[in-house]
Amino acid sequence: MAFLQQLRDPACTAIGEVGIDLTSNCSCAGQCPKPAECRQQVTRDQVTTLTTVLQGAVVEGGGRPVIIHCKDGGSGRAAQEALGCFRRVPGASTLAVHWHCFTGSVEDIEAWRQLLPNLHIGVTVLSLRAPSTRLALGGIDPSRLLLKRMPPTWCLREPGLESTAPGS
């Protein structure tokens, strides 16, 4: 994967963002003829990519943090799929991990913390929308939280549009 060759560049300071996004669409032109099958294929491809990147991070990452993206509209499935990738890659539990733009739950945090002792949680304005995520954030050691500034226009958007926002 060409992406992993960047790890040899000393200017590279972090890996990612990479992860699972169950809100993203397939690349079919026009109307998708098989949305369910396409959806599964997109997820499989994302799992493969994340697994490959984690393998590269373990072997060549040199301690650089891996920035993880998980988005699923609140179901928690993206976080489960991503954590499954960490479980399958030997040594991945030792990585420094930044789960960016966190929108998960208490259960997500517990499962991730158990496997990933060097986990940090990125907080954005999107993290503060769901009561379940606010509850989860309240239980995290503040030294594990990373605050991310967002463009002011984002704060004016309605909930539900976050999955289409760039860089989320």
Ligand SMILES: [Zn+2]
């Ligand atoms: Zn499709």
Ligand SMILES: [Zn+2]
């Ligand atoms: Zn993201």
